Amino acid sequence: MASKDRKQRLKDDTRRNILDAALRIGKDEGWQALSMRKIADIIEYTPPVIYEYFANKEALMLQLTKLGYCMLAKDMREARDKHTSPEKQLEDMWLTYWNFAFTQKELYQLMFGIEVNCCVWDNSIPEAEVPANMIWEVIGNLMGDAATEDLICKRYYTFWSVVHGLISINLVRQGVPDGMNEQVLKDAIGGIIHAIKG
Amino acid sequence: MASKDRKQRLKDDTRRNILDAALRIGKDEGWQALSMRKIADIIEYTPPVIYEYFANKEALMLQLTKLGYCMLAKDMREARDKHTSPEKQLEDMWLTYWNFAFTQKELYQLMFGIEVNCCVWDNSIPEAEVPANMIWEVIGNLMGDAATEDLICKRYYTFWSVVHGLISINLVRQGVPDGMNEQVLKDAIGGIIHAIKG
């Protein structure tokens, strides 16, 4: 029954090819230009085949969204593990978040509905909680004994808002003065860390 | 030649009706569901008529975007004029910005490309600069002699990032704990104002 395995492997390949093709179109032409027929062209199948791997276009994009969260989590984990002090960890993790948003611009757009109407948010993306939880933990460590659920939460959203906000602004508009991004970002992160340490 | 005027008035009415219909669809069913045919149905014309008023769907949505900026500017102007001290003005203006984002959620989405691929950003929206300039001015007033172009810019983007970021997060996800928004928002605004005053 080794042929079963071989077949499964082929199916896995095709599934991967579909996702790869979709991502490539998203990167090359923007999500707006993504269509099932274009994907089918690239993988050299007819469109209905895609529906054997994904329920519909949205489910396909949801998978890419999850991929994005996994990649982001990996990057942030590595950033965290480069340091021992929670302070440095936080700094580097948010800087990594920032960099991810631009090196993986299209995935970031998908993950946060920037210029694309992203997937439904019934809690069907557990992957999204991984980066969040990592940040939470480090904030808790930085706070030490003063850490309460509520306070961590507040700091987390403050961090996230300012970083995600600045990213969003940059992604939909062009014209933030050069050097301004770095100033605002580092200032804000430093400021919040300072506030946490009291 | 009064009939010319009457006709012009009718044309203006139709144009307004088109925009109204589009906005209503956006509010009722989401921008994703907006179509030229649906607009045509509502205004009781056939689709091609719309193209006598707007070059295409995007131009129509751009007009709604501009409308959004005008409404936001009006709200913020009123907020500013309720106070005399720059501090109170800033506070109220950003709170007004926040409220606008939720009372006019669909327009805000359009203006900032949240869950909708918004209009091109070649500087074809001078209306967008009005709220920005108002904030700039008040920040400058608050800074007094210490005000420099660069410093104002930095504070402006810091404000905007955190407010817009928190709004974005709320609009694409549900599940920010209750009361958290107000805490983060007021904390951040207060913190930045504090930083500005040195």
Added chain:
DNA sequence: TTAATTTATCTAACAGTGTTAGGCAAATAT
């Protein structure tokens, strides 16, 4: 008043979209 012209509006179509139903042929299982 009649003829010419402009204006308002429509129908029909093109090329594209997501998605589904049904068929055919090859591979597999009985």
Added chain:
DNA sequence: ATATTTGCCTAACACTGTTAGATAAATTAA
């Protein structure tokens, strides 16, 4: 050798934005 499953395709449906071209009404010119 027959039955069944699998893989993949063609064709279609109901949409989408947009345009070309016809038609009838309103306006202007003779």
